Amino acid sequence: MFRFFAIRVLRAVLTVALVVTFAFIVLRLSGDPARSIMGDDASPEAMAAFRREWDLDQPLWMQYLHYFAAIFQGEFGRSMRGGGPALDLVLGRIPATLMLTLPALLMKLAIGIPAGIYAALHRDSAIDRAVMVTAVAGYTVPSFVLGLVLVQVLAIWFAWLPTGGTGSLQHLILPIITLGVGGAAVLARFVRSAMLEVLGQPYIRTASAKGIPWAAVVRGHALPNAAIPTVTIVGFMVGNLIAGSVVVESVFSWPGVGNLLVVSVTARDLAVVQCILLLVAVAMVLSNLIVDFLYGFLDPRLAEANSSGGH
Amino acid sequence: MANLAGTAPASALPAAWSSQPLLTIEGLTVDFSGVQVIRGIDLTVARGESIGIVGESGSGKSVTWLAALGLLPRTATVSGSIRLDGEELRGAAAMRLDRIRGGRVAMIFQDPSSALNPVIRIGRQVGEVLARHQGLSGSSIRAEAKRLFELVGLPDAGRRFDAYPHELSGGQNQRVMIATALAGKPDVLVADEPTTALDATIQAQILDLLTTVRRETGMALVLISHDLGVVSETCERIMVMYGGLVVETAPSESIFASPRHPYTQGLLAALPPFEGALRRLIPIEGQVPEPATMPPGCPFAPRCPQRMAVCEVTIPPLAQTEAGRFSACIAGPATEAQQPLKLKTSVLA
Numbered sequence: 001m002f003r004f005f006a007i008r009v010l011r012a013v014l015t016v017a018l019v020v021t022f023a024f025i026v027l028r029l030s031g032d033p034a035r036s037i038m039g040d041d042a043s044p045e046a047m048a049a050f051r052r053e054w055d056l057d058q059p060l061w062m063q064y065l066h067y068f069a070a071i072f073q074g075e076f077g078r079s080m081r082g083g084g085p086a087l088d089l090v091l092g093r094i095p096a097t098l099m100l101t102l103p104a105l106l107m108k109l110a111i112g113i114p115a116g117i118y119a120a121l122h123r124d125s126a127i128d129r130a131v132m133v134t135a136v137a138g139y140t141v142p143s144f145v146l147g148l149v150l151v152q153v154l155a156i157w158f159a160w161l162p163t164g165g166t167g168s169l170q171h172l173i174l175p176i177i178t179l180g181v182g183g184a185a186v187l188a189r190f191v192r193s194a195m196l197e198v199l200g201q202p203y204i205r206t207a208s209a210k211g212i213p214w215a216a217v218v219r220g221h222a223l224p225n226a227a228i229p230t231v232t233i234v235g236f237m238v239g240n241l242i243a244g245s246v247v248v249e250s251v252f253s254w255p256g257v258g259n260l261l262v263v264s265v266t267a268r269d270l271a272v273v274q275c276i277l278l279l280v281a282v283a284m285v286l287s288n289l290i291v292d293f294l295y296g297f298l299d300p301r302l303a304e305a306n307s308s309g310g311h
Numbered sequence: 312m313a314n315l316a317g318t319a320p321a322s323a324l325p326a327a328w329s330s331q332p333l334l335t336i337e338g339l340t341v342d343f344s345g346v347q348v349i350r351g352i353d354l355t356v357a358r359g360e361s362i363g364i365v366g367e368s369g370s371g372k373s374v375t376w377l378a379a380l381g382l383l384p385r386t387a388t389v390s391g392s393i394r395l396d397g398e399e400l401r402g403a404a405a406m407r408l409d410r411i412r413g414g415r416v417a418m419i420f421q422d423p424s425s426a427l428n429p430v431i432r433i434g435r436q437v438g439e440v441l442a443r444h445q446g447l448s449g450s451s452i453r454a455e456a457k458r459l460f461e462l463v464g465l466p467d468a469g470r471r472f473d474a475y476p477h478e479l480s481g482g483q484n485q486r487v488m489i490a491t492a493l494a495g496k497p498d499v500l501v502a503d504e505p506t507t508a509l510d511a512t513i514q515a516q517i518l519d520l521l522t523t524v525r526r527e528t529g530m531a532l533v534l535i536s537h538d539l540g541v542v543s544e545t546c547e548r549i550m551v552m553y554g555g556l557v558v559e560t561a562p563s564e565s566i567f568a569s570p571r572h573p574y575t576q577g578l579l580a581a582l583p584p585f586e587g588a589l590r591r592l593i594p595i596e597g598q599v600p601e602p603a604t605m606p607p608g609c610p611f612a613p614r615c616p617q618r619m620a621v622c623e624v625t626i627p628p629l630a631q632t633e634a635g636r637f638s639a640c641i642a643g644p645a646t647e648a649q650q651p652l653k654l655k656t657s658v659l660a
Contacts, residue, residue, distance in 0.1 A: 201425065202421075202422065202425045202426045203425065203426055203427055203428040203429070205377075205382055205420070205426075206420060206426045206428075206488075206491075207428065207439075208382055208412065209380060209382055209412055209413060209417070209418040209420075210412065210413035210440050210443070210491065210495070211408075211409045211410060211411070211412040211413030211414055211440070211444060211495065212409065212439060212443065213405065213406070213409050220431075220439075221428050221431070224430050224431070225428070225429070225430055228430075298430065299429075299430060300429070300430060300475040300477070301475070301477045
C-alpha cells in the first residue's frame with residue numbers, strides 16, 4: 001500500500017513539474033511581456049528597464065532556474081501589471097470561482113447520476129431516449145453558446161436575471177446552470193453506460209435468483225460496482241473546480257480565476273499565469289490521488305493488488 | 312394433461328414420486344424478439360428427485376429454467392405455465408417470485424467467479440439469503456454462514472466470512488454459491504452447468520457435494536449440463552433437449568443402455584466409454600440449427616443419420632416408448648412401442 005502511494009505521489013510531483021515547465025517555455029516563446037504591458041509606444045529605454053527589472057534580459061535557462069528555485073522557497077513571483085505577489089492575486093480570486101464551480105458540481109452530481117441510473121434501469125424506454133437525447137445535446141453545445149443563449153432568453157427577453165457581473169445571488173444562477181449542464185450530461189451518459197455494463201453481469205442475475213427484490217439488487221449489488229468507474233470522472237470534475245470555468249467567467253464577466261487567467265495571458269503577465277497553471281495542475285493531480293485512494297475502498301480486488309505489490 | 316412428457320408413470324418409480332409433482336412446467340415457450348428459442352416444453356420435478364437436463368449450447372436448457380424463475384430479460388416473451396405446488400409462477404407478482412427464488416427454488420450458475428459480486432464479502436452474499444428467507448440477523452447470520460461453509464466443505468470456513476470472491480479459487484467460489492443456495496433451504500436446486508468452468512478434478516468434487524447435500528437435505532436437484540456423462544452419474548432421470556424441444560427423457564441407466572432418440576445415440580457415441588476397450592469416438596456431423604433458421608420438421612433431421620422424408624416436414628411428438636421412457640422420433644428404433652401422446656403436434660404453426 002505504501003509503495004502504491006509513494007509511486008503515485010512521485011508521479012504527481014513529476015506531472016506538476018512538467019506542466020509548469022511547459023507553461024514557462026510556451027509563455028516566453030509566444031510573446032513579449034514588455035511590449036504587451038508597456039505598450040507599443042514605450043521608448044526602447046523604458047522597455048530595457050522593464051526587462052531588466054523582471055530578469056527578462058537573462059537567458060531562458062537562467063530564468064527557468066531562478067523560477068524553480070523561487071518556487072521551492074514559496075515565492076511565486078509578482079504580477080507585472082499590479083506588482084503585488086502573484087499568489088495572493090490568484091488566491092484572492094479562488095472564492096469567487098468556487099462560488100460558481102462548487103454549486104455547478106453539485107448540480108452535475110444531482111442531475112447526472114440519477115438521470116444515468118434511471119435511464120439504464122429503463123433502457124430503451126421513452127424516458128431513456130429522452131435522457132440520452134438531452135444528454136447528447138447538453139454536452140455537444142459549447143458552454144459559451146449555452147451561456148449566450150441563456151443570457152439572451154432569460155436576462156434580455158424576459159429580464160428575470162442579470163446578464164453578468166456580481167452583487168447578488170441572482171447573478172450566480174445563469175453561470176452555474178451554464179457550467180452544470182455539460183457536466184450533468186457527460187455524467188448521465190457515463191453513469192448510464194457504467195450501470196448497463198454492471199446490470200449485464202452474472203452476479204446481478206445471481207442476486208435476483210436469491211430472491212432479493214430488484215430495488216435492493218440495484219442498490220446493494222449494481223450501484224457499488226457502477227461507482228468504481230464513475231469515481232474517475234467525478235474526480236476529474238473535482239480537479240476542474242479551479243480552472244473549469246474560464247469560458248463561463250468570461251461570458252458572465254465573473255471576477256474569478258478563469259477571468260484572471262484570460263486577462264493575464266493576454267497581457268503576458270507571466271508570474272500570474274504560471275501561478276494559476278501551477279495551482280490547476282496541483283488541483284488536478286490531487287483529485288487524481290484521491291480517486292486512486294477511493295478505488296482502494298470501492299474495489300477490494302484493487303486494494304489487494306496494491307497491498308501485495310508493497311512491503 | 313394426465314400424461315405429461317416428463318412425468319414418469321407410477322409403476323416405474325417409487326411411490327412417493329407419483330404424488331403431486333413439486334414443480335410442473337407445461338407448454339413453455341420463450342421468444343426473443345420474435346424468434347422462438349423454447350418451443351413447448353413439458354416437464355415435472357418430483358420432491359427429492361434428481362433430474363439432468365442435457366443438450367448442446369443453444370438447445371434451450373438454461374433458458375427453460377431462467378424463464379421458469381422469471382430471470383430472463385424483459386425482451387423475452389414467456390408463455391405456458393410454471394407451477395410450484397400448484398401455484399402459478401408465470402406472471403406472478405415480483406414480491407411473490409422473490410419469496411420463491413432463493414427460498415423454495417435456488418439456482419446456481421456456470422462461472423462461480425463472475426456469479427458472485429466482486430465487491431461484496433462472501434459472508435454477506437450468503438447472509439443476504441439467510442436474512443431474507445430465514446429471518447436471521449446479526450451474529451446468527453455469521454454462525455449459520457459458518458455452518459453452511461462447513462457443510463459445503465469450504466476450507467477454513469470459520470474465517471471465510473469476510474473474504475472477497477477474488478480471494479477464493481473457482482471451486483471454492485462454487486462451494487460458496489452452493490452454500491448460498493442451501494441458505495434458503497430450497498425444495499429444488501437448479502444447477503446450471505455448475506462444473507463447466509472448473510478443473511476436471513474439482514468437477515467431480517462439486518458433483519459429489521451436490522449429491523451429498525441432496526441426500527442430506529432431501530431437496531430435488533435439476534442439473535443442467537452439456538455433458539451426458541456428468542449428468543448420468545448424478546441424476547436419476549435424464550431429459551435430452553435439442554433445438555428448444557425435449558427429444559428424449561428416460562431413467563439415466565436405461566438411456567445409457569438403450570438410447571431411443573438418434574440425437575441421444577449420437578451423444579453417447581461421442582462420449583468416451585467408462586469401461587472396456589477404448590473405441591473410436593463418433594462425432595455428430597453438422598451444427599445445432601440457429602433458432603431463427605430452425606428447420607420446419609424435426610430440429611435434428613438435418614444431422615440425423617436415420618432421417619426420412621417425413622422428418623423434414625413434421626415435428627415428431629414426444630411419445631412413450633416403454634414404461635417411463637419418451638422419445639420424440641418417428642424413425643427411431645423403438646417405434647414398435649410408440650404410443651403417440653398428442654403432445655406437441657401443434658407447437659409450431
